Amino acid sequence: xxxxxxxxxxxxxxxxxxxxxxxxxxxxxxxxxxxxxxxxxxxxxxxxxxxxxxxxxxxxxxxxxxxxxxxxxxxxxxxxxxxxxxxxxxxxxxxxxxxxxxxxxxxxxxxxxxxxxxxxxxxxxxxxxxxxxxxxxxxxxxxxxxxxxxxxxxxxxxxxxxxxxxxxxxxxx
Amino acid sequence: xxxxxxxxxxxxxxxxxxxxxxxxxxxxxxxxxxxxxxxxxxxxxxxxxxxxxxxxxxxxxxxxxxxxxxxxxxxxxxxxxxxxxxxxxxxxxxxxxxxxxxxxxxxxxxxxxxxxxxxxxxxxxxxxxxxxxxxxxxxxxxxxxxxxxxxxxxxxxxxxxxxxxxxxxxxxxxxxxxxxxxxxxxxxxxxxxxxxxxxxxxxxxxxxxxxxxxxxxxxxxxxxxxxxxxxxxxxxxxxxxxxxxxxxxxxxxxxxxxxxxxxxxxxxxxxxxxxxxxxxxxxxxxxxxxxxxxxxxxxxxxxxxxxxxxxxxxxxxxxxxxxxxxxxxxxxxxxxxxxxxxxxxxxxxxx
Ligand SMILES: [Zn+2]
Ligand SMILES: [Zn+2]
Numbered sequence: 376x377x378x379x380x381x382x383x384x385x386x387x388x389x390x391x392x393x394x395x396x397x398x399x400x401x402x403x404x405x406x407x408x409x410x411x412x413x414x415x416x417x418x419x420x421x422x423x424x425x426x427x428x429x430x431x432x433x434x435x436x437x438x439x440x441x442x443x444x445x446x447x448x449x450x451x452x453x454x455x456x457x458x459x460x461x462x463x464x465x466x467x468x469x470x471x472x473x474x475x476x477x478x479x480x481x482x483x484x485x486x487x488x489x490x491x492x493x494x495x496x497x498x499x500x501x502x503x504x505x506x507x508x509x510x511x512x513x514x515x516x517x518x519x520x521x522x523x524x525x526x527x528x529x530x531x532x533x534x535x536x537x538x539x540x541x542x543x544x545x546x547x548x
Numbered sequence: 549x550x551x552x553x554x555x556x557x558x559x560x561x562x563x564x565x566x567x568x569x570x571x572x573x574x575x576x577x578x579x580x581x582x583x584x585x586x587x588x589x590x591x592x593x594x595x596x597x598x599x600x601x602x603x604x605x606x607x608x609x610x611x612x613x614x615x616x617x618x619x620x621x622x623x624x625x626x627x628x629x630x631x632x633x634x635x636x637x638x639x640x641x642x643x644x645x646x647x648x649x650x651x652x653x654x655x656x657x658x659x660x661x662x663x664x665x666x667x668x669x670x671x672x673x674x675x676x677x678x679x680x681x682x683x684x685x686x687x688x689x690x691x692x693x694x695x696x697x698x699x700x701x702x703x704x705x706x707x708x709x710x711x712x713x714x715x716x717x718x719x720x721x722x723x724x725x726x727x728x729x730x731x732x733x734x735x736x737x738x739x740x741x742x743x744x745x746x747x748x749x750x751x752x753x754x755x756x757x758x759x760x761x762x763x764x765x766x767x768x769x770x771x772x773x774x775x776x777x778x779x780x781x782x783x784x785x786x787x788x789x790x791x792x793x794x795x796x797x798x799x800x801x802x803x804x805x806x807x808x809x810x811x812x813x814x815x816x817x818x819x820x821x822x823x824x825x826x827x828x829x830x831x832x833x834x835x836x837x838x839x840x841x842x843x844x845x846x847x848x849x850x851x852x853x854x855x856x857x858x859x860x861x862x863x864x865x866x867x868x869x870x871x872x873x874x875x876x877x878x879x880x881x882x883x884x885x886x887x888x889x890x891x892x893x894x895x896x897x898x899x
Pocket of ligand 2: 447463
């Protein structure tokens, strides 16, 4: 994606709400700095508000929260505008919902639903972490750990295929 | 799929066979999908990306929904070949420029493309000539179902299909229509169209260009919202608005003809004349002149040339195509000469 002000690659993605107008901004490093210095100045004006300090530290804390599966922090997401894995939608739900509301005006899916159950999908998010751990343990030659992790992966995959075969027998389609 | 032969052909969607294809160049729907058991591509390491590519390449090889797809490993192509796929709208610029294992499955007619490891694990795209969104949806929905029968997508009850960027989550759908609007641009009426579309949350973008000035008077209209509305609803929003723009463009064209037929005839004939005789020509000028000639053909002012030829020239005069045709790397000035040569040759074939 390119910067909306010049045509360099965009690194900052912000959604702004001004007088009910929702605006998605995609900015390159240079334009982002300029934009942030301006918005910083206006924040400073508003900062006379007494509990701004505790708000700032709360923000800081949110930024440090990590996804257990892919390891991304909310701060990293804000910097690059891209999430790390599907599980982030669960981990950062509180922070993402207002953002989604800004972008889409709604926060509840109303479209197509896959034939597979969402529970199966959710269960699979754990595989992201397990697969990463498996890779690292093999690289570090911790073979006992690797074997244990491989069993867990197999267990989840079996649970999935059982759920699927159950579905197929009930559903002639 | 033989990339060399692509310079002699063009996608089915350029053949101007679809409804309203004098004004609606093409209709397109794309779906963003992710596997539930991997990080999104930008956060997946090389090995995970290779695994994702392998899993999904196998899905493509199974010809989902009966669609034969030719697989191309994009990561092993050189820059010119990647750029050529971008010019043909078969892969996105992001997919061409990003790093790591990735690929695309393309149908022979070039109206289906399935990108692997773009911003999301899967980006399925279906293109059609003219105003044909229902056809696009029927086909893409079937391909999506076929892949989903084998792989578990990242999905949750509340937020729908989960995507790397929150701007795509929910349906993951982008519905777009590429329109040729020379008369609305010429009379500046296009501004009214922009404002009306903005009010109903639709985005307008120029072809190829990133800025507000569209190349060759082509504009792409698409949805921005993907969450909270059904696919059918989002498609219908565009289907409702496009006929109004089509008839607006037609009305203004007729007004231009009745006000000053001779002036308009002169303008499109001069554009045609320059294309037939120029010895060096930039990409921008080519786009402008092709746009005039396209308008001239549709108004019956030019009668020895067909729309598909002009549509194809818009694609084949792009930098990577010219370099593939010439089999050599060309700098801007050399490309301008090669472009003029190629256009002269193509237009003289017609007579
Ligand atoms: Zn910039
Ligand atoms: Zn994550």
